[in-house]
Amino acid sequence: MSGPLTEVALLLLNTFVNLYVLIVLLRFLLQVVKADFYNPVSQFIVKATNPVLVPIRRIVPGVGGIDLSSLILAWTVEFIGMGLVYALVYGGQIPPILNLCGWAIIALIQTLLNIYMFSILIIVILSWIAPQSYNPAVLLLHQLTGPMLSRIRKIMPDMGMLDLSPIVAFLLIQVIEIFLRPIAEAIDFPSKLTQLALGL
Template identity: 80%
Template sequence: MTGPLTEVALLLINTFVSLYVLVILLRFLLQVVKADFYNPVSQFIVKATNPLLVPLRRIIPGVGGIDVASLLLAWIVQLVGMGLVYTLLTGGQFPPILYLCAWAVLAIIQTVLNIYLFSILIIVILSWIAPQSYNPAVLLLHQLTGPALSRIRKVMPDMGMLDLSPIVAFLLIQVIEIFVRHLAASVQLPSQLVLGL
């Protein structure tokens, strides 16, 4: 049984860690798809992540155009957050470090899946209610999901004016999530530590 102060601490840790990991991973993914750097949302993401990311980049260089420092930073923040939450939930016990490292990797994968799932969902909904939207956030979502959806369209039969690639993307994400859930169970990941598992 946790007290009110512990619940408040858990809420704050989960919220801030989840949001910061989300922003770091968005920066990584937007770099991968070569999204518009001058988009106001991109600028916010860069400014929010620079204080921790710039010093880390001096130590960890990119590999083959992949910003390894961003991924490592997201993993470290997730690791610390999960360690704090687990310690609070168990009354001071710290999880085995190898389990914690594996849990953080699975949490990162789940966050990336959620980014794509909700981005595609937002784009589908906006295509019905505001198809000509030029909002900077919407443009960024199109740039983020465009490469993945175009790859799906290439292997799908021509359906004329009907674009089923978002449905296929949803199915693929759900299939990957099934494997992630089974992996999480195999490494005894407590469900309270990762949203969406």
């Protein structure tokens, strides 16, 4: 394949991989923060991931309340997806397996950072335009980001009605991303593949 067919294939592949990894990581995070799994959005996430996740859980048990099976599933999807993306971009070549393992880990970390970045951004915007919103998705975002923001508030000086914890969270995420870039370069993460798979 070449030209438009390759671009269509990359579009479909990236869309499927990114969306499914996002859903799996959301399930992992919601379990970590003990979110409400009776929430309609949570129920959708559970139904979307159970067909693949339940068989993996029979082999990979959780450890200390951490759902390792979700992380393994997300990493496996990234590993396969990025390998296919690489093959499409570079004419059927197969990347070194160890490099691909590292690329998948970096992609997962970037996705986790993006989840928190956009979740906090949405909450901040909604606090201005719809502070009393009881939408199930909004409630879930509050449950997801609440533990992080509350920890930041505990170590910050009292600013009265002014909550600077989202700004601190944004800065922390950007600091992690700064440290992530040289690691990606160290394992020869191709810039073209980085743009396609990570959105950088």
